[in-house]
Amino acid sequence: METSMKEVDQWLFGVKWRGTVKERRHPVMPEAQPPNPTTPQKDEGICLEKSRVHLHGLGQREIIDVAPGRKLMPELEINMKEIVAVLGVKVMAADMPPFMQLHSFRSAKQSHDSLDKFSSRQLAHDVKKEFDKVYGPTWHCIVGTSYGSFVTHSRGCFLYFFMDKIIVMLFKTKIRKVLAS
Secondary structure, eight states: EEEEEEEEEEEEEEEEEEEEEEEEEEEEEOOSOOOOOOOOOOOTTTTTOEEEEEEEESSSOEEEEEOOTTTOEEEEHHHHHHHHHHHTEEEEEEOOOOOHHHHHHHHHHHHHHOOSSSHHHHHHHHHHHHHHHEEEEEEEEEESSSSOOOOOOTOOEEEEEEEEEEEEEEEEEOOOOOOOO
């Protein structure tokens, strides 16, 4: 197995970020069956492994994205604190995996930047619809500059953060179907 480290520039949530990328190349044994002569033997002996993006800075190291990779696909390691600083976000309370937190920061930032005139209602609507689409219903989003709240949420689905001077609370509730009698 070959492993190498490289310094690269990456685009992350619309911001250029400099980081370290680890590349791996795994030799594998050819299969027991003889190769088909009509099929081209491209990249024979190379394992196509899955790419993983790791976040650390919030405690334990967690895999946040697993997707089919290609030869020499890097493992990108990102520091959560750096991303939060770049996006201008301050997390006040969180019961949510880091990859979902990053998604909410990005969604809120994109919505905020796309508005000609700031509307807390529109920002809340955009973030809620994005999370409903990606993570299933029923997400709720509250946006404002000053409010009090007390909510019940599903485990692992709560985030409360500041973005500039705006407060965003995002949480999910379970849907229970009522059987008609």
